[in-house]
Amino acid sequence: MNKWVWLLILVVFFAMGSVALAFDPIPAEDLKIGFVFVGPVGDGGWSYMHDQGRQAIEKAFPGVTTMYAESVPEGPDCARVMEQFVRNGAQLVFATSFGYMDQVIEVAKKYPDVIFMHCSGYKMADNVGLYFGRMYQARYLSGLVAGSMTKSNIIGFPAAHPIPEVIRMINAFTLGARKANPDARVKVVWLYSWFDPGKEKEATKALIDAGADMIGMHADSGSTPQTAEESGVYVIGYNNDMSSYAPTKCLTSSVWDWSTIYVDIIKKVIEGNWKPIDDWWGMDTGIVKLTSFSQDVPEEVKTLVQEEQEKIINGTWDVFWGPIKDQNGNEKIAEGQKMSDQDILSFSWFVEGVEGEIPVSQ
Structure with missing residues (x-):
């Protein structure tokens, strides 16, 4: 097989890959989002700050519907919750704890038309992206x-x-x-x-x-x-x-502002520009x-x-x-x-x- 045939195969392969990674724009009024929290939203810490980000989405994009489940243990329960979100119409799911990683990949395989975003993990797929901040x-x-x-x-x-x-x-x-x-x-x-x-x-x-x-x-x-x-x-x-x-006695605190990255992700989904990338934002972004x-x-x-x-x-x-x-x-x-x-x-x-x-x- 000569080099031109190989080149044609590679072009077709990458073209097919780009099609597989494309998601159509979802108007804000049609967009439903599920959030999986590892703790109660009233914990005053990690889950509370993620929920503040969820609320920022609703303010930034009127018409978007958000749902959340709190105190979801890492493990099989996470998969059950994410599947329930999808059955309730979610086109985008945020899994906000490291220990949800394997379940995100597992559920994402079942629902290739749904976008999943995992916080702090390292496993990706065609419909699974990652996000975190350089805390x-x-x-x-x-x-x-x-x-x-x-x-x-x-x-x-x-x-x-x-x-x-x-x-x-x-x-x-x-x-x-x-x-x-x-x-x-x-x-x-x-x-x-x-x-x-x-x-x-x-x-x-x-x-x-x-x-x-x-x-x-x-x-x-x-x-x-x-x-x-x-x-x-x-x-x-x-x-x-x-x-x-x-x-x-509190001298200062290192804090998260998840609204910055959540708003950015939702904007990409609405505009049809979402791709499965690993966003690791630094202090310069305000996250x-x-x-x-x-x-x-x-x-x-x-x-x-x-x-x-x-x-x-x-x-x-x-x-x-x-x-x-x-x-x-x-x-x-x-x-x-x-x-x-x-x-x-x-x-x-x-x-x-x-x-x-x-x-x-x-």
């Missing part, structure tokens, strides 16, 4: 505050699950803390749950008893900042502005940010955060640029080098300054 950038900045203001040099960190997403956030936070204070240590306690206020409270208390005078967090409720407030210990919030739970600082944060710390933030936003530097060592002191990223997105998304090791282990199995 590690805001986490690094919040770490600068924590490292600057700890006196004991021990920062406690209740963390949901030992998956790359959470490991990435702990590492970014620690790099920020140690940029400001090379003696700072971040002690991690695993919760093995996204939303469990009781566990979060117990873990926070245990970390404070172990000497932490500063608390970070990667969990979905307000229990951690509330416990820090009750204990008289500073806390850095996550997901939402946690100052409502810790009015005198992740820091809340305003507590009055207890010194001006010099605010200035440090502003300087580092400007480097991130203008692209002259990012968090996972070398030199970076692992928690055993081994150089992982040399000076002048930077981690690829693939490596950042698959983090399986802790940076220097983290105290804790990554279990082999959950």
Whole structure:
């Protein structure tokens, strides 16, 4: 077979692929969207912020119909909920937790004419796209505050699950803390749950008893900042502005604004421009940010955060640029080098300054 025949085959193949990936425009008044939330929409954290994004869609696109299911466990229940959305007419489904990934792919195969968007995962298909934000950038900045203001040099960190997403956030936070204070240590306690206020409270208390005078967090409720407030210990919030739970002790929070990416995705669907791509937006888009600082944060710390933030936003530097060592002191990223997105998304090791282990199995 000569090269011209092969060329013709390739042209036909890619042409067919482009047809398979095309979705017709869906007028706003005809568009029905389903959201699957891993926690209650009133959790004050992850699911609450996603629901704020859902509501932003309704405001931005009058006529669009949205549906949601809350507190859906990761696993088979997620597939059942998504299929119910489709049977109720949904042409677009957002699955908002990492652990929904395999079920998204499974259900998407059954319904090739429905668009599925999975938050924080890595598996795609002709009708499955991915979306997330570079929260590690805001986490690094919040770490600068924590490292600057700890006196004991021990920062406690209740963390949901030992998956790359959470490991990435702990590492970014620690790099920020140690940029400001090379003696700072971040002690991690695993919760093995996204939303469990009781566990979060117990873990926070245990970390404070172990000497932490500063608390970070990667969990979905307000229990951690509330416990820090009750204990008289500073806390850095996550997901939402946690100052409502810790009015005198929350120094700042790394927060999500999902409306930015949700509105963009819906616009593409309505216009017929949607394609299964992996959107991983940075701080420059506004999807992740820091809340305003507590009055207890010194001006010099605010200035440090502003300087580092400007480097991130203008692209002259990012968090996972070398030199970076692992928690055993081994150089992982040399000076002048930077981690690829693939490596950042698959983090399986802790940076220097983290105290804790990554279990082999959950």
